[in-house]
Amino acid sequence: MILDDFITITPAGLYCVYGDFYLDPQQAVKQAVVSHAHGDHAIGGSENVYCTKPTATFMQHRYRKFAAVDFHLKGYKEVFKIKEVEISFYPAGHILGSSQVLMVYQGVKYLYTGDYKIEFDPTCEPFEFVNADVLITESTFANPETIHPSSIDEIKKFNETRSNIMLGAYALGKSQRIIHLLNENCSDKTIMVHHSILPFVKIYEQYGVQLGNYKLYDRKAMKNNQEQQVYIVPPMVFHSYHKAINVIRVFASGWKNLQQQNGISLYISDHADWNAVLKTIDKVDPKQVWTLHGDGKPLKEYFKDRLTVKILNP
Structure with a gap:
């Protein structure tokens, strides 16, 4: 019973x-x-x-x-x-x-x-x-009314621009998935990771998950290279830099309200x-x-x- x-x-x-x-x-x-x-x-x-x-x-x-x-x-x-x-x-x-x-x-x-x-x-x-x-x-x-699109189709939107991208993503889970998706589908992009996300990336690798190439955020490199850089940051950083210049703002989420006022919509949900x-x-x-x-x-x-x-x- x-x-x-x-x-x-x-x-x-x-x-x-x-x-x-x-x-x-x-x-x-x-x-x-x-x-x-x-x-x-x-x-x-x-x-x-x-x-x-x-x-x-x-x-x-x-x-x-x-x-x-x-x-x-x-x-x-x-x-x-x-x-x-x-x-x-x-x-x-x-x-x-x-x-x-x-x-x-x-x-x-x-x-x-x-x-x-x-x-x-x-x-x-x-x-x-x-x-x-x-x-x-x-x-x-x-x-x-909520049907998520293919995550691969969504990440391939990045191939339509050469501009640098500031990508907001949750530090645990979403960021690691995004790194892997970028490496598999956007090979021309250089992936930079915010320092607060890096420990979670290392734990994934510790457990044998192969994410592909990435590097720790380098302010000078981001400033001197105006193309093909994707900088992955946690939500708090993303929202604090709401006036960031020379980047396209993107936030990875299944929520429509989090896609507003961004340069590219990225409906990737977990x-x-x-x-x-x-x-x-x-x-x-x-x-x-x-x-x-x-x-x-x-x-x-x-x-x-x-x-x-x-x-x-x-």
Whole structure:
């Protein structure tokens, strides 16, 4: 029997009372199961953190000694228990080390996707479809109006200009994917990386991910070469240099509002779009779908009278 209160939303985050643990907690807790290392899913300070090895490495870089009291590193498909709940991780395809969390209790399978994408991305482990009774899915872009274009077609837009480009991208995950895409599809470009992004790039390489050529940002080189330079910066730097001259401004995101006033639109998202969410539901074949991190109403309407869709967002 599916338990409606298996996962509940609390001030500290998603809580499983039957295992007394939190999924991606927003406050330091005793038992934290962490899907991936982005800051809105992985905070520092919890007592016990269960995650993949890359996720722990990213957290240790970001939070240093405050990352966790103890890490419990788990490989994909390795089964472990917290109280009476069996847990295992499966690749989520979001960033390196990102995981879906399969939880089994009293014979019922609950699958928490975390953030995910099913599009091919050689910089992280590919998404794996897992059968479950309840699919707890992010719904960031779960809207029929949101269909992401090909990331390769998007990055090839850079070949249409010789001008230098200032490219805003999240330091973890997006930047490494962009570096690889540029190397594979825009061979005439010189890739420069902001110093705050470089440690994450090195961690990717430490785990055997081949991103291709890049170098640390050189102000003099950027100034003296007015063509074919792509300078990748984190969002804060991108927004602080909103009047930067002699560059085309670009921001890599699936959000339309982040494309406004930029010289080139770059719709590259690391989240599942409408079609990907529908495909995931079809492959997982759940009895119920619970939605998070977005608007679940379009899914509820789409599956009306066919599948139970519960919106967990407060």
